[in-house]
Amino acid sequence: MADVARAAGVSSATVSYVLSGKRPVAAATRAAVEAAIAELHFTVNVTARNLRTGSSSLVALIVPDIANPFFAQLAATLQEELRGLGLHVVVCSTRARRDEEQALLAEAVQQRFAGVVITPFRLKPGDFQFVADSGMPLVVSADVSFGPIDLVTPDARVATRRALERVAAQRRRIAMIAGPRDATGGDPRLEHLRALALQFGMSLPHELVVRGEHTREAGAAGFRELMSRRYRPDAVFCGNDVIAVGAMDKAHELGIDIPGEVALIGHDDASFASLVRPQLTTIRYPAADVARAAARLLTERLEGRKVHKTVHVKAEFVERATV
Amino acid sequence: MADVARAAGVSSATVSYVLSGKRPVAAATRAAVEAAIAELHFTVNVTARNLRTGSSSLVALIVPDIANPFFAQLAATLQEELRGLGLHVVVCSTRARRDEEQALLAEAVQQRFAGVVITPFRLKPGDFQFVADSGMPLVVSADVSFGPIDLVTPDARVATRRALERVAAQRRRIAMIAGPRDATGGDPRLEHLRALALQFGMSLPHELVVRGEHTREAGAAGFRELMSRRYRPDAVFCGNDVIAVGAMDKAHELGIDIPGEVALIGHDDASFASLVRPQLTTIRYPAADVARAAARLLTERLEGRKVHKTVHVKAEFVERATV
Numbered sequence: 281m282a283d284v285a286r287a288a289g290v291s292s293a294t295v296s297y298v299l300s301g302k303r304p305v306a307a308a309t310r311a312a313v314e315a316a317i318a319e320l321h322f323t324v325n326v327t328a329r330n331l332r333t334g335s336s337s338l339v340a341l342i343v344p345d346i347a348n349p350f351f352a353q354l355a356a357t358l359q360e361e362l363r364g365l366g367l368h369v370v371v372c373s374t375r376a377r378r379d380e381e382q383a384l385l386a387e388a389v390q391q392r393f394a395g396v397v398i399t400p401f402r403l404k405p406g407d408f409q410f411v412a413d414s415g416m417p418l419v420v421s422a423d424v425s426f427g428p429i430d431l432v433t434p435d436a437r438v439a440t441r442r443a444l445e446r447v448a449a450q451r452r453r454i455a456m457i458a459g460p461r462d463a464t465g466g467d468p469r470l471e472h473l474r475a476l477a478l479q480f481g482m483s484l485p486h487e488l489v490v491r492g493e494h495t496r497e498a499g500a501a502g503f504r505e506l507m508s509r510r511y512r513p514d515a516v517f518c519g520n521d522v523i524a525v526g527a528m529d530k531a532h533e534l535g536i537d538i539p540g541e542v543a544l545i546g547h548d549d550a551s552f553a554s555l556v557r558p559q560l561t562t563i564r565y566p567a568a569d570v571a572r573a574a575a576r577l578l579t580e581r582l583e584g585r586k587v588h589k590t591v592h593v594k595a596e597f598v599e600r601a602t603v
Numbered sequence: 604m605a606d607v608a609r610a611a612g613v614s615s616a617t618v619s620y621v622l623s624g625k626r627p628v629a630a631a632t633r634a635a636v637e638a639a640i641a642e643l644h645f646t647v648n649v650t651a652r653n654l655r656t657g658s659s660s661l662v663a664l665i666v667p668d669i670a671n672p673f674f675a676q677l678a679a680t681l682q683e684e685l686r687g688l689g690l691h692v693v694v695c696s697t698r699a700r701r702d703e704e705q706a707l708l709a710e711a712v713q714q715r716f717a718g719v720v721i722t723p724f725r726l727k728p729g730d731f732q733f734v735a736d737s738g739m740p741l742v743v744s745a746d747v748s749f750g751p752i753d754l755v756t757p758d759a760r761v762a763t764r765r766a767l768e769r770v771a772a773q774r775r776r777i778a779m780i781a782g783p784r785d786a787t788g789g790d791p792r793l794e795h796l797r798a799l800a801l802q803f804g805m806s807l808p809h810e811l812v813v814r815g816e817h818t819r820e821a822g823a824a825g826f827r828e829l830m831s832r833r834y835r836p837d838a839v840f841c842g843n844d845v846i847a848v849g850a851m852d853k854a855h856e857l858g859i860d861i862p863g864e865v866a867l868i869g870h871d872d873a874s875f876a877s878l879v880r881p882q883l884t885t886i887r888y889p890a891a892d893v894a895r896a897a898a899r900l901l902t903e904r905l906e907g908r909k910v911h912k913t914v915h916v917k918a919e920f921v922e923r924a925t926v
Binding site: 336338340346349352356359368369371373384390391551556557 | 659660661663669670672675676678679682691692693694695696698703706707710713714848874875878879880
């Protein structure tokens with residue numbers, strides 16, 4: 281602030297009045313201060329907030345995989361929503377590794393970021409304690425709760441039921457390519473599918489669940505494994521769309537017709553779900569809605585809300601061409 | 604450092620010896636210091652570097668569009684390359700807006716980031732002066748130079764020539780869906796194509812160049828516009844693959860066969876170029892190589908190199924199914 285005052289040839293108090301709007305300032309003086317601020321490469325928003333709280337204008341979005349377009353969409357909408365507050369979203373990718381998740385959270389606290397939105401993969405609830413202690417606003421976007429922390433989480437009951445209904449009409453043997461066993465909170469998408477399948481007279485036996493990372497490679501490997509089973513599935517649910525695209529790669533390579541021989545169902549509706557051919561049938565978890573909910577929770581925290589909140593975002597069955 | 608020393612019950616000098624490795628420290632003492640560091644949620648790398656230079660462990664990758672998988676790939680490889688130095692890459696999206704490019708650069712300097720890699724879109728060379736003054740390492744990844752700054756830039760001569768050779772065998776009327784007129788440095792991909800086309804006995808007249816942002820929507824609008832021309836093109840080059848996918852959307856909608864009626868050539872080879880059907884023929888600008896070059900330049904700067912350098916990364920013609 282002293283730099284700005286010096287450059288504009290006014291007192292620090294005047295700069296403060298211009299920024300806070302608490303007292304009227306002559307137009308010419310205001311213009312000089314704003315020019316000085318622009319010259320010094322600060323935006324009014326950023327400077328004002330720094331003066332207020334000492335925190336930066338950066339909000340970290342910490343995700344397992346930056347190459348998954350679901351997170352790119354989440355990032356883009358989060359940035360839209362927070363722009364009005366003068367906040368910038370920076371995206372950090374952890375490769376689903378706990379040490380990187382920890383390091384990035386620590387860095388965000390140390391650098392006094394304005395807030396963090398995180399999709400944890402291998403963090404445990406206890407890993408968040410130091411963030412809470414720091415007072416930095418934090419929102420978790422995940423299928424499970426990580427303790428008394430603001431949470432955006434899917435409500436996929438209706439969507440999963442509709443997907444199963446559609447599958448049950450023509451298929452008998454469902455399988456799943458799920459995430460890794462050591463992901464925090466297990467795999468709610470799997471548990472959910474298994475519970476609902478029973479209601480449709482189908483089971484999801486352990487030998488038809490294969491596990492791997494949320495990657496295209498793991499999707500390909502998982503699909504190959506399932507196709508080699510004696511009790512071969514005729515419908516495969518995937519933990520997310522990235523896995524599903526990997527499964528499609530492998531089906532193509534093996535000459536297995538989708539949906540003729542095997543139905544395939546993704547999760548998320550990432551941008552490429554409608555680019556691949558055949559277009560992917562999937563359970564849409566709307567990234568833009570998730571981002572809007574996270575932005576709202578973050579904003580409320582910045583405005584002083586103290587109690588934690590959970591927002592459910594509805595998933596939706598999107599029927600395309602792979603079932 | 605004082606916090607760590609207090610927590611470990613040792614002197615600050617001892618902490619410094621553990622971090623720098625400059626003097627031997629008893630194993631038990633070292634363990635206590637490391638436990639204190641872990642407890643305080645700093646990694647050794649980060650703390651060591653902060654003590655040394657006062658800068659953070661964050662490197663900003665500032666790009667026009669985080670949803671373009673070319674940049675996601677760039678981010679992932681940059682992170683791989685810089686991990687060994689204890690650096691974390693954070694990705695910031697500017698929506699190709701000059702004010703956001705300026706604000707993010709300013710924020711990186713203000714927060715004492717370890718470095719910045721940027722693909723500028725509307726910044727002018729003068730906009731970088733304050734970064735140079737700050738001493739923060741900076742690498743530009745772009746088709747044109749932005750002054751005396753480290754630069755990673757494509758060498759696409761051979762690839763563009765090969766694309767034109769292939770197109771010239773069967774097509775007569777080439778067109779381009781290019782970037783906006785006010786992008787800094789104009790549109791080298793367009794100038795380049797125009798110059799080379801003459802060598803193949805083809806011209807690229809102004810009425811067959813349409814302009815827009817580097818978005819799917821702009822690609823669709825540009826393709827529709829070109830198809831409405833009296834002198835209708837039979838080959839369309841696109842400024843990048845995102846534009847090309849938009850053009851494919853529109854061709855499908857209009858019932859125009861690709862490549863039967865119109866050949867389509869992208870640029871970059873973003874991940875979805877091989878996901879769309881027909882698979883996109885494109886000029887690959889290898890994101891991983893670009894990231895490796897940028898990481899090397901950044902590392903050299905951190906190690907003290909003073910003179911600026913330019914690295915050329917070779918582009919390559921990738922023939923798939925749209926020509």
